[in-house]
Amino acid sequence: MKFFHLADLHIGKRVNGYSMLEDQRFVLDQVIGAVAEEKPAAVIIAGDVYDRQVPPAEAVSLFDSFITELSGLCPNILMISGNHDSGERLAFGARLIERSGVFISGVYEGQVQRVSISEDGSSLVEFDGVTGAAGGETAAADGTGAAGETAAGMVDFYLLPFVKPAYVRRFFPDVEIRDHNDAVRTVIESLHLNPARRNVLVAHQFVTGASPSDSEEITVGTLENVDGSLFDPFDYVALGHIHGPQQVGRPEVRYAGTPLKYSLSEISHSKSATVVELDEDGRADIRTIPLKPLHDMRTIKGTYMELTERSSYIGTDTDDYMHIILTDEMDVPDAASKLRVIYPNMMKLEYDNTRTSDLQTVEGAVAAEKKTPLQLFGELYKLQNNSPMNDEMTGILEELVKEIWEEEK
Ligand SMILES: [Mn+2]
Known part of the structure; x- marks a missing residue:
């Protein structure tokens, strides 16, 4: 079974004052093109659909167009909320649009939405988790899993929205949940995974060992990490939260990364969509489809004279998002406004010279x-x-x- 793994779209985000909306439209169009070509059974969006709890209207319109087009090309769209999303708002109308094969898990309510997808793309939704929680059925604990199906052809996708300890604690009064690791472990242990099936988890958490960038807004020192070994029962874990595409531990525990560079710390990243093919035994073949930005983000360094020399920029994409480092010893008067004539999308200007490089x-x-x-x-x-x-x-x-x-x- 083939599926796409995307994450951290952050639609509506501004980077250093620049709206990313057109860049996002450009890159999401490429995703749509790739889905049309690859024909996956599902597209996963692993949280941080939007950049803010209350996204701007144009961001909502863009995402609406995106999933509408996508659902015309792919039978199942699976998404969870991230720490930037409002789970409730993201899940507006979720039970209605479920009929169109769009599955949204916004808020953890003691159970996890499980979407079982067959090779032909048809799907079945159930809820799994602590017994007695409101709304939904609990799967049989005898290992038969969703709807008593034992067909090995199915893949069970578990959609776990972003959780904090407090979100989980109230459903498990007898369990001590001190940190994010306890929270995620408790939720996973409450699931009734069917080992005869292939199991995929969709989650939005900070897994220990992952390398963050500057744009996740992770709170350092609040014990947000979860241990990758919690994911051992899953054949693939589609993660969101960390913005550089990467595996954590084994290749099947993977962050898809953002579709665009969202901070200067990501200049060296190559952004992509992840395509996963699970074979009958649950082995994952993982590859990436590169995403080309409307404007790249890059750094140039040199003296003012060098960088403004026509031959140094002619033929380059001067409307890229630029990080410019001047090496002049003397500050160049009005350098920023002069450089913007050549590089209208300059995001940052700084000096690297004896003044800035040595401590005094x-x-x-x-x-x-x-x-x-x-x-x-x-x-x-x-x-x-x-x-x-x-x-x-x-x-x-x-x-x-x-x-x-x-x-x-
Ligand atoms: Mn994010």
């Missing part, structure tokens, strides 16, 4: 009173710029000092 220590003010204004200013200049004033500067300063101090007398 501040000398004590003890001897300050014994120094002349010229000496004091010279030290301040050197401290800030990591190099002494040149003769011309010293000359100007001498003139100024003379003018100010002598006029006072």
